[in-house]
Amino acid sequence: MQIWKIPSPKSLVREEGVETLETPTQAKIRITNVLLTPSDLRVWRGSVKPQYPVVPCRFAVGIVGEAGADCLSVEKNTRVYLRDSLPCGQCEQCLSGHGENCLHMQTAGMDREGFLRDFAVAEESALCALPPSVSDTDALFVGVVSLCEAVIDRLNAPKGSHIAVFGAGEIGNLLCQLLIYHQAVPILIDSDEKRLSAAAACGIYYTLPADEQLLPSIARLTGGRMAACSVYTSYNTMPADLPYEATSVGGTVVYTGYGFPSTKTSLKPALDRRLTLTAVTDSYNNCTAAINLLVNKAVNLAPIAPEVFSAAEAEQLFASRAEEMAEGKNVKCCALNLL
Ligand SMILES: [Zn+2]
Structure with a gap:
């Protein structure tokens, strides 16, 4: 061998x-x-x-x-x-x-x-x-779907909640598709236009570029409330503290991915908003559920094949x-x- x-x-x-x-x-x-x-x-x-x-x-x-x-x-x-x-x-x-x-x-x-x-x-x-x-x-992608399901469990957000997702790589893309499947409303944010168009082709309807209009755009989409929770996928090109102001007071920010780079952020906006910061990195429990989601075509993998x-x-x-x-x-x- x-x-x-x-x-x-x-x-x-x-x-x-x-x-x-x-x-x-x-x-x-x-x-x-x-x-x-x-x-x-x-x-x-x-x-x-x-x-x-x-x-x-x-x-x-x-x-x-x-x-x-x-x-x-x-x-x-x-x-x-x-x-x-x-x-x-x-x-x-x-x-x-x-x-x-x-x-x-x-x-x-x-x-x-x-x-x-x-x-x-x-x-x-x-x-x-x-x-x-x-x-x-x-x-x-069973492992990625499992990880995304673990993130969604951690968010524990009611149906219809706006969830801001930072990073439109495979994890961010599949997470948004699964959030839609679970009847949440994801807003996918990235600085890479190509990744946002692939996401749109997967059926993710709110995609926003990470520019100076980002926070006003999120405010507009959420009726001024901002996202109930945010998810930041590691190793993207956006600052790790970008989710703080995008998240409503008392909300949760989940950091996820396959490991994290060393990061410096200013915690003040998170503390002022009384956010819960947490991380999800593995997915041992969800393999069977993930396979069922693939069987049920809960996600469209073709645009990111x-x-x-x-x-x-x-x-x-x-x-x-x-x-x-x-x-x-x-x-x-x-x-x-x-x-
Ligand atoms: Zn152990």
Whole structure:
């Protein structure tokens, strides 16, 4: 089998390895597709530093090639999404049997090995079976949809609430689509026109450029009340304190994404408005719900469909995309087909 590793920043090497089942509750999966996200590029660049060497890629889909004797929910040829976050097994929550509330979720491609490899061995509990109506490329977004659902749970906003969403990358886009599905009214804000037009093509009706007219525009859309809650997706080009004045007094601002850059903000506007600031970064509980949302076509992925590349292009792809990122461009997710 082949496995790609980032041994140190700015390098991706391919190695041969062997994967065998160690317990009867494990399965061996032929990885078919992985998503290459900006987060993987930051690991490659070294702007985010996991413990190297690390196998990149957090999101993956595959087919079970061999299932251990005690596997109940998967068998040979079951198509699966591989859970991107897993409980650590060691914290107080995990030790008291509440792994779903783990304090130190282990993220693939960051805290544990990722999925840029042709085979992986995983516990059955780390796999979610995929129905035939969800394509491989759509299923690569199960983790993003799960994260967005965790954000929506945290917002706990009544139906009809205006939610300002900062950042129109994959997370911001899918979050707005899901907010509409849950009968909230998202207002999507970005400084990148292209991302806003992709969002409009996905059916998100209120999109605003992040310019000097932003706050008056939000006031107009909300009848002067401003957004009940705001969500700021990390690593966008807007200031992290922009949500404060866009949010109504006593509202909530959720920061989300795959990790956060070090940020300085002036807290005063948030304190004056008595805002609740919180963060959502993982999504262990929502995989099945996310798959159901994809089955029910709750989101339109076509306008943000990732370009698909072959595994042979991986090394060159990391280098070229990371270069675009270094130039300050918004880099879209793309997919690698490992077959
Ligand atoms: Zn834990």
